[in-house]
Amino acid sequence: MEFQIQNSEELKVKITSPFCQHCGNPIPSRLSGVFCCAGCQRVYEWIQGHQFQRYYDLKRNASSIRNSQPSQETSEDYLYLDEPEFLENYSQKTSEGRSMDFYLDGVHCAACVWLTEKVANFVEGVSSIRLNLGSSVAHVQISEKGKFSEAADALEKMGYRPHPVKQGAHEVxxxxxxxxxxxxxxxxxxxxxxxxxxxxxxxxxxxxxxxxxxxxxxxxxxxxxxxxxxxxxxxxxxxxxxxxxxxxxxxxxxxxxxxxxxxxxxxxxxxxxxxxxxxxxxxxxxxxxxxxxxxxxxxxxxSSRALHFLTPSRVKRWNATREAYDTIRVDELVQGDRVRVLPSESIPADGVILTGDSSLDCSLLTGESRPHRVTSTDLVFAGTTNLDSPIEIQVTQSGTQSRIGKILTSMESMLSRKAKxxxxxxxxxxxxxxxxxxxxxxxxxxxxxxxxxxxxxxxxxxxxxxxxxxxxxxxxxxxxxxLGRLARMGVLVKGPEVLERLAQIQTVFLDKTGTLTFGSPQVVQWKVPADLETAILALESLSTHPIALALVQYLRPRVKTSVPTPTDIKETQGQGIQGRIGSDLIEIRRALQTTLGTELEVLKNNQSVGRIVLNDQIRPESKSMVEKLRSIELTPWILSGDHTIPVQQTARIVGIKAGNCIAQASPEMKSEWVRSQNPALMIGDGANDALALAQASVGIAVRSGVEISLQASDIYLRTPGVRPIYEIVVIAxxxxxxxxxxxxxxxxxxxxxxxxxxxxxxxxxxxxxxxxxxxxxxxxxxxxxxxxxxxxxxxxxx
Amino acid sequence: MNIIYILIPVTLLLGLFFIVLFILNSLDGQYDDLDTPAHRILIED
Structure with a gap:
């Protein structure tokens, strides 16, 4: 990525400010630079690149109707928006072409109105966009030749992630x-x-x-x-x-x-x-x-309905007669199908591995923080993510018959029984x-x-x-x-009765992975010569592996010079990446899995020059949140699917008694624990928390979780992390x-x-x-x- | 005080006129979005 700051005078002024140049939130102390996260930097560069600097002038003078959020780093593919079947369900025919409504994440002031409505000026085929700030819904009108995917793409680049909203009978x-x-x-x-x-x-x-x-x-x-x-x-x-x-x-x-x-x-x-x-x-x-x-x-x-929207996912199914892969929708899968799953894709159905070695991220399904090594004949479950290399699986159970499907079904019946x-x-x-x-x-x-x-x-x-x-x-x-004030601060509560139940709770159950912790690898140790940082960023930006994403996220706010384009790139799935930058051959490869986490080795011309350690880390706000909860006489528990040792470690750091830790809990066990302690508050993010969220007298789903946990919850946080939990309880x-x-x-x-x-x-x-x-x-x-x-x-x- | 017999019907008719106007605008969708116009007015282009 080529990017240079022209005015060094301006830069100096910016660096002294402790707030993010894009979203205005405080910059975490571990980062140096002018942005709070890689997402914000990307959006800032895009806005500067398109000569929309006026956005920041407008923003400075505008009053916000809700808090400004850091932009999420995403790279979603919006091509599905243009498919005829989708257009049929989600858009309306108008005199000029078609129109569709999108819920936009993160719109909060007049500057956002100005910026989003500018999309019509530079994306061809988009005739107009009208944003409703109160409901965060943008009405997008395109001409016959226009494409919704292009409008959605532009909105995402501006930092407002679009979610299509159905204009059904209910909305009308x-x-x-x-x-x-x-x-x-x-x-x-x-x-x-x-x-x-x-x-x-x-x-x-x-x-x-x-x-x-x-x-x-x-x-x-x-x-x-x-x-x-x-x-x-x-x-x-x-x-x-x-x-x-x-x-x-x-x-x-x-x-x-x-x-x-x-x-x-x-x-x-x-x-x-x-x-x-x-x-x-x-x-x-x-x-x-x-x-x-x-x-x-x-x-x-x-807004919670819009956020529940599941991207229709596609899978590659082996077609024996054609001897090639067909791309089909997930719900078309049946038992016995052969499916190919690429790295960083999620497993579409329960099945058995036919060929391929890889590791899986099971954290959403089981709460385990460490990746699982899998090889042929191993069982895999829908909802887990393939990390390292492509695998072939034979489907044994799909849809509602899969493990995640069963969780979903029993969650729904539990919700319908929840006493009104x-x-x-x-x-x-x-x-x-x-x-x-x-x-x-x-x-x-x-x-x-x-x-x-x-x-x-x-x-x-x-x-x-x-x-x-x-x-x-x-x-x-x-x-x-x-409710209105909470919504403006990114806390969506489903109804007034939730506040009443929340005021009665005694016990708080916290999920570990993804709730108390980030749920994804973070850089914990960085021992690399400073001159190699740009090279590592250049190489890792090319990979989609979660570790590469973590490195990019760590490096992007630190690297201020332009990033070179590497040559002779070679990526070994799950092992590392190498490439030539100038005359030097740089390689980053996986060394060992220790108790500290995943260790990486950095080599320059085949000589080891540095080490990086990554691990799932506890969110900085978790400890003070637990302390505050205790100060209002609530008993915090950890309820995790992960192994005993990491659970106990987390408990020690955030200050939860060892006796209040439950490790290796299955989704059913979690829900049973919550039931025995009701009225309780459950806070979680994963599919394995969905049952417990539905069972608890109040369930709070944390941002970045999966859709089914959002459905099960009574309160949904639009910001990542658990910081507001204490305040929400006090407010209720x-x-x-x-x-x-x-x-x-x-x-x-x-x-x-x-x-x-x-x-x-x-x-x-x-x-x-x-x-x-x-x-x-x-x-x-x-x-x-x-x-x-x-x-x-x-x-x-x- | 007989002027009141004219004034009151006039005020009522005037009120009725504005109510009808409001109903028409409302059915037209002018009040669907109650938040954005207050912000949009600050942008001048």
């Missing part, structure tokens, strides 16, 4: 529902505002013909609210009644209908007690908070309804004048002032605020506390207001004042949160 319906909901809110707002204007003049003394007409106009304005805006509440209350569930909507609808009925009756009888203003404001407030919660949940659901818990606030609502009904009945009997109209009016006042505004309003609001607990505090307050308020109403001391004016004031108080309480909640969000942001 959701869009329609959102629009309708917004219209309901608008109608309620307009009507409530006008009713309030008229109500103010009534309260301030309008009388006679004016008062009469104002009340009738209010009634006219109230009708759209009652008959159109409030319909979602009727539907959900009716649904809850029919399925005998408890829902906060039942008391809401009860209060609303009764209030309307009596107000209308009073209107016809010439009584002054009409409550159209309070009722319409109530509907408006409830609708608005519902919409906010719905949106945050939709965004979390949409009723949100705490809804359980409280049950007692609330009971209490209101009791007061309601009581007010009839203790009515002093003994007339039934007086009794009815008092009962109505009760149902209006105690109308569960605070109950129905604040709980969704508190949850939607927390504090949010629950805010909800409880609000419920406590509103119970108190309702007792007092209900008491007043019972003795006939509440008139429409007092009701109209009391309700917004009580709502305002809980709103303030929700927006302020608690000191610990605010500091946890601060920590998460840092």
């Amino acid at each position: 319906l959701q869009k329609k529902e959102n629009r309708l909901f917004l219209i309901r809110i608008a109608v309620a707002a307009a009507c409530a505002g006008n009713i309030m204007l008229l109500a103010v003049s009534l309260y301030s003394g309008a009388d006679g013909a004016f008062a009469e007409r104002f009340k009738w106009i209010s009634f006219g304005l109230f009708l759209p609210v009652l008959l159109f805006s409030a319909t979602p509440f009727y539907r959900s209350a009716w649904g809850a009644l029919r399925s005998k569930e408890i829902s906060i909507d039942i008391p809401v609808v009860f209060g609303l209908l009764l209030g309307s009925a009596v107000s209308i009756a009073n209107l016809f009888n010439g009584d002054d007690r009409v409550y159209f203003d309070s009722l319409s404001t109530l509907v408006l407030l409830l609708l608005s908070t519902r919409f906010a919660l719905k949106r945050t949940q939709q965004i979390a659901a949409d 818990i009723t949100i705490f606030a809804h359980r409280v609502a049950r007692y609330f309804v009971g209490a209101v009904l009791f007061l309601f009945g009581l007010s009839f009997f203790i009515s002093p004048h003994g007339t039934w109209t007086e009794g009815l009016n008092r009962a109505l006042a009760i149902s209006i002032v105690t109308c569960p505004c605070t109950f129905a309003l604040i709980t969704p609001l508190a949850f939607s605020m927390t 607990r504090e949010t629950l506390w805010v909800v409880k505090r609000n419920l406590l307050f509103s119970t108190f308020y309702n007792l007092v207001a209900g008491g007043f109403a019972l003795f006939g001391k509440i008139d429409p004016l007092l009701a109209a004042v009391l309700m917004p004031v009580s709502a305002l108080m809980v709103l303030t309480s929700t927006f302020t949160g608690t000191r610990r909640l605010r500091s946890a969000f601060q920590e998460l942001k840092a």
Whole structure:
């Protein structure tokens, strides 16, 4: 790769800054340079190369709606996007050609909007791109000649990894529902505002013909609210009644209908007690908070659906009649097929090796960190990755019959059995309804004048002032605020009930490989003369072996000069690579497998000049995270499929008691352990964690894991590593506390207001004042949160 | 105070006009994306 920094003056300034030139995140202290990772450097160079420097100017001044993430180093092949079958399912025909939606990883501010929409300017055939920042979805429009793969490629080079999003019936319906909901809110707002204007003049003394007409106009304005805006509440209350569930909507609808009925009756009888203003404001407030919660949940659901998207993988199957390999889809494989698997490809099905020696990375399936040597007649399993050299396998089990397929099937059945818990606030609502009904009945009997109209009016006042505004309003609001803020920080939570379960956990199970550790080899020792660094980078960039990737990742931020092109390259699969740089013959080859990890030898003109040691390393944040978890009285465990020794070593370093380590656990054992300790939190990344993630009362999937663990989890981290776990737990607990505090307050308020109403001391004016004031108080309480909640969000942001 | 008999219908009609406008725009998809326009306005080209 040719790359030179022209302005050395500028470079000096940049080096002193401890933040990444591209993403702005802190640069790890082990690296020198101006980038935090190789991914960011690659993107930075690409942006400079295409004269899009303006991106960085825009970015400096723009406010981010979520945290900026380091760019991932990927090299995905997007050709599948152009296949007719795929286009059929994922794109729509439009007047100019076709359009497809992509979920983009990492978009966060106005500069991202500018940069992604520039794709249309330089990729031929792409007519336009519109990015929606809130949902991270880009709408890509291409002409007849255009190719989606080229647009996707450009987006990836910019550092936004694209995931195609299906525009199915569900998405179309959701869009329609959102629009309708917004219209309901608008109608309620307009009507409530006008009713309030008229109500103010009534309260301030309008009388006679004016008062009469104002009340009738209010009634006219109230009708759209009652008959159109409030319909979602009727539907959900009716649904809850029919399925005998408890829902906060039942008391809401009860209060609303009764209030309307009596107000209308009073209107016809010439009584002054009409409550159209309070009722319409109530509907408006409830609708608005519902919409906010719905949106945050939709965004979390949409992005996790997009990230679940599995690249349709292809395999090479031996065709005996043609005596050649056919490329087919994985799901077409059947028992007995002969398949060829190249290095760095994953094994598509369970089978037996026919020919070839290689080593396999089984970490996703078993949690083992060390590669496995395999040779002919050995069994291999789907989901593992071939590392060194090509192998031929004969398929014995494919699809759902394979080991990973069975895990997937039992995970799905486990998820469907996962108890649906009723949100705490809804359980409280049950007692609330009971209490209101009791007061309601009581007010009839203790009515002093003994007339039934007086009794009815008092009962109505009760149902209006105690109308569960605070109950129905604040709980969704508190949850939607927390979920929305978490989503902006890269923590996607599937629903408010997850927060409630999370606040109850006692035990935390941590997977080792890929969760506490990086899950891939990292350079731990580097004893190589500095002048050879460029040469090693030049050679290793040519290989796709995981060790080569680790070396490239280590070297790229360190090498500042241009990289030469080697000649006479010879790669021995799994052994090493050699090539000529200038006049020197450089070779990097595997020496031994020691307890330290994989040792490599560097040779210059056949003379050993250096050593490199690579091993899976514990993430730097793991130790402090475990310490913090312990400080809030949680018991951390390690639950790993790896061997006892590496598990114990990791436990010692991060500070987990040896008694709390479980090694060599199969997926089923992991799930059994979690079940015995529930309510527990499980954190993992691999396919072997999927069962435990589904079994745990809360499962958190860590970035870089496999898709099935994402499906099994309740929370998904968009950033690699376990750093935010402690903050997430604290945030869940504090949010629950805010909800409880609000419920406590509103119970108190309702007792007092209900008491007043019972003795006939509440008139429409007092009701109209009391309700917004009580709502305002809980709103303030929700927006302020608690000191610990605010500091946890601060920590998460840092 | 008889002016009120004209003013109130006028305000209500005006309100109705804006509601209808909002509904039409909403069905047109103008409010599908509630986040980006606030950011896009800062980019001038």
